Amino acid sequence: MTTALTPVLSANWDRADAPTLEGYRATGGYRALRTALAMEPDALVETVKSSGLRGRGGAGFPTGMKWGFLPADNPNPRYLVVNADESEPGTCKDIPLMMASPHTLLEGVIISSYAIRSNQAFIYVRGEVLHVIRRLRRAVEEAYAEGLLGTDILGSGFDLDVVVHAGAGAYICGEETALLDSLEGYRGQPRLKPPFPAVAGLYASPTVVNNVESIATVPSIVANGAEWFTSMGTEKSAGFGFFSLSGHVARPGQYEAPLGVTLRELLEMAGGVRAGHELKFWTPGGSSTPIFTDEHLDTPLDFESVGAAGSMLGTRALQIFDETTCVVRAVGRWIAFYAHESCGKCTPCREGNFWMVQVLDRLEAGEGSEADLEKLLDICDNLLGRSFCALGDGATSPVMSSIKYFRQEYIDHFEQGGCPFDHAKSTVWGGTQ
Structure with missing residues (x-):
């Protein structure tokens, strides 16, 4: 496993025109969509399954397997819902991604919708991030204008409408069934399961709910292949992901690296703990995961290793606290x-x-x-x-x-x-x- 940074989703963030359709296309954007539309939907699902992509929203459930749960005999329409209600304290990866390159997510939405045979997708965004909502809606407008959304996308016969929905700022709506209730206009509260969303989700129809980063990763898998994706990360935690370093660190920010990288390695890239201080404790996946101490500096940050050490990888929100913190x-x-x-x-x-x-x-x-x-x-x-x-x-x-x-x-x-x-x-x- 390489420990170097792997800028894939963040590869174009340094471009001033990255948020625009023109800027995204200049770096290869929407080429994967053409590849995907030439494939059978079931083949796309199998590609994502073979890649080993696991949900990047915290739970780490295999994405392709989740898509495969949709019942084939249900006559109701199918829906794709993107969970962009990033609310976990210390987590800041989806919002920068949507702000810097909204078309990365949008291309993933179109490909994923095609794969699960959905003609309606929703992006549920936290209401406080108005700047992100505006940028996403502008990207959707550009996509409609260029025939990337709407009817007969790129002459493929596939139709898709995308709605960017602003939530009211409730952390509980990050839970997928509470999100669905909110999207339907009800108070956001978790539903009793089963039935699961794959069977009876939005409007009691088969629904896939995926995190922003999960969906945004799909185009790169389609473009480069499942083997390319599994060449990074570990055997059971394949690929790359954002690691959000915040708190008492010299250079906080988003570090896109293979799963299995350690905090020690990430801290070296980030300039270490702030000058004159030493690490006391940290969170591997946001505040809802058990904290770690300096004895866990070399724990590989993958789902299995972090779990074996007594915590959860979660959203990879690494909050760093030095000895001054109570x-x-x-x-x-x-x-x-x-x-x-x-x-x-x-x-x-x-x-x-x-x-x-x-x-x-x-x-x-x-x-x-x-x-x-x-x-x-x-x-x-x-x-x-x-x-x-x-x-x-x-x-x-x-x-x-x-x-x-x-x-x-x-x-x-x-x-x-x-x-x-x-x-x-x-x-x-x-x-x-």
Whole structure:
């Protein structure tokens, strides 16, 4: 496995005209679409299956297999829904991709829709990123004008309409069934499964819901072949992906690299932890994944290795925290976010996150006791596997892992009667270097 950067989706980001159709075509854009339209849809699905592409939205489910779940005998129309509701704290990969090169996503949408025999696709975007919504809609307009969308695309006989839909900014709508309810005009809340979206999704019809990066990767697989894709990454985690480095790192940003790269290697590319400081803890896949410490610097960042080490690859949102950061405060802020964003549909998540905020606030203020640590773990035990969707499960991750690795730091708070950290030294919390 090579550890060099692999600029594929980000290859044209340095071009001023990258967001335009003309600029995208200048770098080979929409050539893969012509190749795809000359293939049978089933052959496209098999190509994606053979590539080993796994969902880039966090769960890592095989994309081609997901497409294959659509029932062949269902008479209802089929829909493709792109989950662009990027909301996970620390995750910032889909929004830069859509902003820098919206046609990369759009070409993926057209190819994927053709593969699953869908004539209607939706891109569900977080409502706060108005600049991205405008850029996507402009790209859609350009595609319609050039015959890349609409009826008889490029003379193939394939018809497709694409709608860019702006959500209202709810984290829960990143969960695929809550997204579908929101898209239908209802309050965004998770649905009971089964039935799964592949059988009864949008408007009770067969639906594929995929992440932005997953769909945007499809054109490169069609253009270069499945073997090209599997030549990168690891045996079970093929290909490349964005690794979002943020926090206490010298050069934060998006690093497109093969799966299996390590944080140590990424930090070398990013200039390391900020000058004069050392790594304390980090998230491998956003705040809903168990935290890692410096002992995990050489853990390969692929689905299997990260799982074996006790966490999840998730969205590859690598938040870096140095020794100036209070882990109790960091976890408290994350849980406050989950408490705020809980849809309230199920009791474990609604009540569990609310009460964890109270306990964590008390601990950070130095007013807790060791019994509070056991209370937190007990709440997590009642949340994990018992909430309606993955929001509740994700909220337990930073709490349980932080107590595992930094139990003494929690104890220091109530033994010393307050937080022992000077928050002004941590730029993550708005201080200065």
